[in-house]
Amino acid sequence: MMPAQELSRFLPARRMRGLQPTLIRQFFERALPDSINFGLGEPDLPTPQFLRDEAARISRDEQNGYTSHPGIPELRDKIAEQYPHLGLPRTGVVVTCGSQEAMTDAFLCVVDEGDEVLLPDPSFPAYDACTRIAQGKPVYYRMPAESDFGFDISHFRSQITERTKAAVVISPSNPTGRILTLDDLTQIAEALEGTGIWLISDEIYSDLYFGDRPRSASEFYDRTIIVSGLSKSLSMTGWRLGWAACKDPEMINAIQVLHGFTTVCTSTITQKASLIAWTPEAEAAKQHARDVYRERGRFLVDLFETEMGLHATSPEGAFYTMLDVRSLGDDIEVAEKCLQGRVVTVPGVAFGNEAKGFLRISFCNTEERMAEGVRRMKQALIN
Amino acid sequence: MMPAQELSRFLPARRMRGLQPTLIRQFFERALPDSINFGLGEPDLPTPQFLRDEAARISRDEQNGYTSHPGIPELRDKIAEQYPHLGLPRTGVVVTCGSQEAMTDAFLCVVDEGDEVLLPDPSFPAYDACTRIAQGKPVYYRMPAESDFGFDISHFRSQITERTKAAVVISPSNPTGRILTLDDLTQIAEALEGTGIWLISDEIYSDLYFGDRPRSASEFYDRTIIVSGLSKSLSMTGWRLGWAACKDPEMINAIQVLHGFTTVCTSTITQKASLIAWTPEAEAAKQHARDVYRERGRFLVDLFETEMGLHATSPEGAFYTMLDVRSLGDDIEVAEKCLQGRVVTVPGVAFGNEAKGFLRISFCNTEERMAEGVRRMKQALIN
Numbered sequence: 119m120m121p122a123q124e125l126s127r128f129l130p131a132r133r134m135r136g137l138q139p140t141l142i143r144q145f146f147e148r149a150l151p152d153s154i155n156f157g158l159g160e161p162d163l164p165t166p167q168f169l170r171d172e173a174a175r176i177s178r179d180e181q182n183g184y185t186s187h188p189g190i191p192e193l194r195d196k197i198a199e200q201y202p203h204l205g206l207p208r209t210g211v212v213v214t215c216g217s218q219e220a221m222t223d224a225f226l227c228v229v230d231e232g233d234e235v236l237l238p239d240p241s242f243p244a245y246d247a248c249t250r251i252a253q254g255k256p257v258y259y260r261m262p263a264e265s266d267f268g269f270d271i272s273h274f275r276s277q278i279t280e281r282t283k284a285a286v287v288i289s290p291s292n293p294t295g296r297i298l299t300l301d302d303l304t305q306i307a308e309a310l311e312g313t314g315i316w317l318i319s320d321e322i323y324s325d326l327y328f329g330d331r332p333r334s335a336s337e338f339y340d341r342t343i344i345v346s347g348l349s350k351s352l353s354m355t356g357w358r359l360g361w362a363a364c365k366d367p368e369m370i371n372a373i374q375v376l377h378g379f380t381t382v383c384t385s386t387i388t389q390k391a392s393l394i395a396w397t398p399e400a401e402a403a404k405q406h407a408r409d410v411y412r413e414r415g416r417f418l419v420d421l422f423e424t425e426m427g428l429h430a431t432s433p434e435g436a437f438y439t440m441l442d443v444r445s446l447g448d449d450i451e452v453a454e455k456c457l458q459g460r461v462v463t464v465p466g467v468a469f470g471n472e473a474k475g476f477l478r479i480s481f482c483n484t485e486e487r488m489a490e491g492v493r494r495m496k497q498a499l500i501n
Numbered sequence: 502m503m504p505a506q507e508l509s510r511f512l513p514a515r516r517m518r519g520l521q522p523t524l525i526r527q528f529f530e531r532a533l534p535d536s537i538n539f540g541l542g543e544p545d546l547p548t549p550q551f552l553r554d555e556a557a558r559i560s561r562d563e564q565n566g567y568t569s570h571p572g573i574p575e576l577r578d579k580i581a582e583q584y585p586h587l588g589l590p591r592t593g594v595v596v597t598c599g600s601q602e603a604m605t606d607a608f609l610c611v612v613d614e615g616d617e618v619l620l621p622d623p624s625f626p627a628y629d630a631c632t633r634i635a636q637g638k639p640v641y642y643r644m645p646a647e648s649d650f651g652f653d654i655s656h657f658r659s660q661i662t663e664r665t666k667a668a669v670v671i672s673p674s675n676p677t678g679r680i681l682t683l684d685d686l687t688q689i690a691e692a693l694e695g696t697g698i699w700l701i702s703d704e705i706y707s708d709l710y711f712g713d714r715p716r717s718a719s720e721f722y723d724r725t726i727i728v729s730g731l732s733k734s735l736s737m738t739g740w741r742l743g744w745a746a747c748k749d750p751e752m753i754n755a756i757q758v759l760h761g762f763t764t765v766c767t768s769t770i771t772q773k774a775s776l777i778a779w780t781p782e783a784e785a786a787k788q789h790a791r792d793v794y795r796e797r798g799r800f801l802v803d804l805f806e807t808e809m810g811l812h813a814t815s816p817e818g819a820f821y822t823m824l825d826v827r828s829l830g831d832d833i834e835v836a837e838k839c840l841q842g843r844v845v846t847v848p849g850v851a852f853g854n855e856a857k858g859f860l861r862i863s864f865c866n867t868e869e870r871m872a873e874g875v876r877r878m879k880q881a882l883i884n
Contacts (some may be wrong), residue, residue, distance in 0.1 A: 127751065128609070128751045130747055130751070130752075130753050130755040131609060131610055131611055131612055131635065132609050132613050132614075132615045133613075134609070134755050135676075135754075136612050137758050137759070137762075138758070139761070143570075150717070151684050160566050160567055164564055165564065165565065170561050170562075171558050171560075171561060173557075173561075173770065174556075174560040174561035175557070175559040177554075177556035177557040177560055177770070177774075178553050178554060178556075178557035181547055181548065182548065182737075182739035182740060183543050183736075183739045184543055184738045185736045185739065185740050192602065205533060208507035213645070215598045215602075215741070215763075215764040215765075215767065216764060216765055217618060218763070218765045219763060220761065220763060221763055226514060226517070226634070227513050227514055227517050228513070228514055230515050230516075231614070244762055246761060248764045251609070251759065251762060270523060284724065286872070287662050316578070318587075342539075352563075353566075354568045355565075355566045356565035356566045356568065356768065356769030356770070357565060357768060357769070357770070358598070358764070358765075358767065358768050366511055367510050368510065368511045370515075372511075372513040372517050373520070373568075375517070375520050375522065376517060376520070376634065378522070378616070379520075379596040379600070379601065379605055379627055379630045379631060380598075380602060380636060380764075381599060381601060381602050381741070381763075382598075382599055382601045382603050382741075383738060383739070383741070384598065384741065384768070385739065385741050385767070385768035385771055386739030386740070387556065387560070387739070387740070387768070387770060387771075388768055388770075391560075404805060405531075415695050440880065452719050453588070464560045495825075498723055
């Protein structure tokens with residue numbers, strides 16, 4: 119045996135090497151006091167009181183032991199009903215610790231070492247991380263900046279190879295706020311049909327749309343794993359209620375088995391309270407969120423135009439817009455200047471090369487705060 | 502491209518192949534109505550009311566957004582204080598969705614494809630599953646039935662090879678209720694010293710002991726990752742409060758990064774409420790649990806002896822005893838007969854070959870229910 123002093127430093131398992139905290143987080147952690155935060159991926163609307171009261175009742179009056187691994191049966195039924203086109207049985211749904219767990223479980227169930235995974239550029243960096251954790255190889259398809267980050271079927275098709283095992287779509291998109299159209303989804307399904315490729319559809323923002331309700335990729339392509347949750351539409355980020363849903367019984371069974379070993383189950387208090395997340399009262403809360411974010415998005419995009427002469431993408435859903443700052447220089451440098459001017463933004467490059475020269479701006483803020491944020495940005499960047 | 506009808510059935514990623522729901526669960530799911538459940542791994546004592554009231558207050562009155570990935574700072578401080586011998590900074594702790602997430606995160610951070618992992622036989626089957634998910638190879642060291650499942654340093658040493666990357670210990674043990682002694686832990690540390698092997702110490706039952714407080718493996722061996730939580734000592738299984746703690750900053754950083762992608766954070770309501778899980782009131786609740794389970798364990802072991810003439814191991818902690826049914830036949834067949842007689846038990850072989858011929862009996866039941874269970878077992882097995 120080697121003497122202790124010759125022990126090498128800890129080298130983590132290969133799947134973990136090179137994984138870093140995201141650039142997003144690095145910017146957050148350096149925010150100055152009293153900053154306006156345009157960087158958040160978290161609703162600022164309060165969690166509806168009826169959900170909070172229900173959780174309080176459950177915490178106080180009930181015992182909250184383990185649920186079955188895939189979640190409370192009635193909750194799985196309610197989730198399955200969200201996808202009438204799939205005719206899902208209860209067993210087609212696994213409740214997870216937020217949509218992030220569902221995403222990671224899906225990757226680990228699908229992707230083997232060396233498999234290629236198609237990811238949108240730009241997109242949330244967790245997909246890249248999940249691909250690497252599963253020891254796959256991220257391959258990016260462009261959502262071109264020149265078309266306001268819309269979908270480009272020709273580039274998507276060109277990235278498919280014999281090694282492609284999975285592809286990720288997200289609609290409405292983090293970071294762009296764009297929604298995949300019926301045409302986009304039909305084209306994606308046509309491109310994938312017969313390949314055996316699994317489509318992982320991130321629908322975490324699907325209740326936050328400003329025009330027509332977004333369609334689910336699962337309407338067009340059978341080998342789709344839906345990943346979603348309640349965090350964004352009901353301001354329940356810290357409650358951790360997510361799910362995976364899939365028509366293929368063997369796939370969802372694999373996810374259920376893995377989930378039993380990753381987390382056992384998510385909070386029972388959260389699961390029980392979420393049984394009332396599809397009542398008329400809850401639907402009204404989701405509609406309210408849509409109305410608020412739609413107005414804020416318009417307000418903010420207009421303000422960037424009128425106050426700073428800058429173009430921002432017109433958001434179709436979620437609560438993000440991409441602000442074009444190419445005229446002002448490198449996006450990391452611009453975001454750094456904003457940070458010094460007490461405004462947190464996220465440089466586009468944090469989401470991929472396609473978004474270089476842009477900032478992701480979230481509108482989880484009151485109009486008053488957003489107006490102050492734009493004023494500070496103008497001062498930091500233009501005056 | 503292949504036409505769709507020729508697509509092969511879904512074959513999950515290699516890491517998932519052959520993983521099955523545990524034998525434990527298969528027995529649970531076939532329980533007859535009104536069964537006495539000796540199979541549970543979950544406390545039947547209620548969660549202390551002061552914790553439930555606190556969670557109710559937090560749910561009702563506070564916003565509960567994401568916490569930082571590794572958890573609420575003050576909670577990490579309280580957890581770090583549990584291990585004074587390590588002098589852990591806050592950054593030495595990551596709060597997870599139950600101890601199961603901490604376990605899986607640790608495996609994925611340490612184990613590469615082909616690495617060997619030493620696991621106790623018998624032990625909870627999740628270790629075997631985690632090893633396979635990380636694409637490692639489980640190698641078992643015997644906790645011999647002939648010494649009431651006590652630790653055997655010679656067999657432990659004999660299983661270490663150049664490919665051993667990690668080893669797991671659990672004390673108090675699920676399924677045996679045995680505690681590793683100071684001698685055992687010293688011998689383990691000596692065997693591992695200088696090898697670079699990581700020791701994963703499952704301490705989820707560490708607050709449930711009936712004699713002296715169990716020692717932590719981390720007192721004796723630096724490369725120890727502690728996995729623990731509040732589920733068992735405060736009857737908080739469905740609340741999902743676990744943690745990983747480690748002295749090595751690079752190791753705990755890897756776990757923190759992975760955790761950010763597996764679950765982001767566990768329930769914020771649970772985290773905030775858990776800030777009062779180390780008050781004098783909470784310590785009194787833990788002491789009460791120890792007192793109750795100690796008495797129940799004695800009661801049940803005596804009952805098996807006097808009523809059925811069967812030997813059960815004398816539990817030192819947790820809430821399990823191993824009942825020797827070798828005189829009655831194969832443990833799966835014996836457990837099956839119990840099931841038909843409306844008593845749920847778990848056949849020992851579910852935990853490894855060493856426990857063949859035994860049943861794991863949990864005493865998460867009132868004395869009255871346990872007496873009725875033994876009466877039914879006697880009728881099913883002996884009369």
